[in-house]
Amino acid sequence: MLLSTNKIEFRKKRDFGEILNVSFTFLRQHLKPIFKSLLFIAGPFILVGSVLPGLLFYPWIGATTDTGFSSFDISSVLVNIVSFIVGVVMAVATVYQYMLLYMQKGPDPISTNDVWKAVRNNFFNILISCMGLVFLSTIGILFSGFIVFSIFNEGAGAVLGFFLLLGSIIYLTVLLSPLLMMRLVERVNFFKAIARCFTLMEGKWWQTFSLLFVCYIIQSALVSVVFIPFYTFVFAERMLSNDTTPDLTTSLIYVAVGGVILVLTVTASFCLTLVVTGFQYFSLVEEKESVGLLQRIQKMGDPSTTTPAPPSTDFYESTNEH
Template sequence: MTTPKIELYKMRDFGQKLNATIEFIRANFKKLFTTLLFVAGPTALIMGIVMKQFMGFFMGMSANPGNPAILDDLPTLFTNYFVMFLVSIFASIMLSLTTYAFMELYSQKEALEFSAMDVLRKALSRFGSTFLLTILVGITLFISVFFFFLPALYFGVVLSLAIPILYFEKVSPVEAYRRAFTLIKDKWWSTFGLLFISVMISYVVSMIFSVPFYAVYMFELVGVVDKINTDPSAFTNIFSSWYMAISMVILGVGGYLSYSIPLIALGFQYFNLAERNSAPGLINKIQDFENIQ
């Protein structure tokens, strides 16, 4: 028996949007996450490796702050941090675009008849404009932080819809930025609530992937605890083993993939608001009916 396809462009209340998010993930679990691993996973893998390098340097410096050699390590630390920052931006963009490309193809194709390469092509076609939008949003949030917490929270929730708008409406970064304020009118609190709940679900899921990291961390810590008193630099050995590297990659990739949960929830919020604003789903149904006639 074929499972009915979930309608994307549809007006939904708060509970229905959460249910649609969970149902979409449940119905497409294997295809969705194998696609995310193929398209966006390599970036997450790089992120985990870079994070391991950064944590190793940072913990080593923290464990032995009086060592003059720390100054020699600062350029390496800053380089690792800068690389980690750039990779995290790239990874975030690719995860968003991969998620929304999957949702778009899901709505267009029957029985998930599309490949990870199809998703990749669609995601890359919007990468440049999404990168520019990310810079624009980043500047806005950076400036708003100086006006205390509430403005940053307000803009953060509003502009969380900017990437779905840019992707699904195929508009420019500036237009997506502007339209986010129009689309969210009178729906800020529902968007905030949906984001909050979905992020909490994402956090709980990501904790599962953190178990190997903390298990390896405690195991390694027990092994060097006697040496730390005489040689603080021994603390860095915790992050030098290959199994620590694997656990950090699992942590990074797992946390990365779990973040697709709030992205899907935001997608359904966009579809809900777009349908309320201009009814694209209803228009498509009318056109389909006319074509049949």
């Protein structure tokens, strides 16, 4: 069964409203297969990583000064941290690879197995990109923080320095937001991708910031809506309970369930941010370089082209053919 008879064009210049509209349309048409792919590909890793809060808080729940960190299992925490990182990378790769497969196959159904094959082939590409972004961002933040707080180190100056540091973090986050999709589509190396982010974002930083801010508001609202029933249940259970001191097992269950709900909700709602970022990337490339327009002109000038075919100049598709 086809999801839609009208294929959404990715390589098209769009303004702020058009990008949000096409992102919501894409998710409305493909939310079920995307969520299914996320559940089977990234879900197991995220579920294991989501019990991390319970493991971190376990030594302090009901612990005495004599026990302290005696029950702290560092190996379990490391397993959960690694699993969570892998799950996040899998989630990002799943959404982006689904979008790229849609570009290649059009409205034809995309199976979870198709997405898994693409994610498996490009997992380390995304992982290395994420690690590089975290490393460079950490170095940049530490360097900026050292300079800022060296200049503004007292009173109101420290507050100003904090906001300047926060502004630099937001600036870098928005600036480098197209990098992951760019690495998958164009197959450029990490440092060239960073340079291209500066080129594509020229004059479009505020538009991209506005798009990501809207996504953040929607994502926060969704997380709040999901957590209201959970907090209501916990509060009511505590109010009706006769025990003044919460049971250790019960507390661990609440923490674990809360962690699972939080991580799964954030993961699902983060699809909007990834889809918006993907469409913004293609819009910026089309505005700066007119790749889609050139491809359409090339097709029109080729008399042998009788049926729509994947563009021969698409780096993603040409790479996967080999």
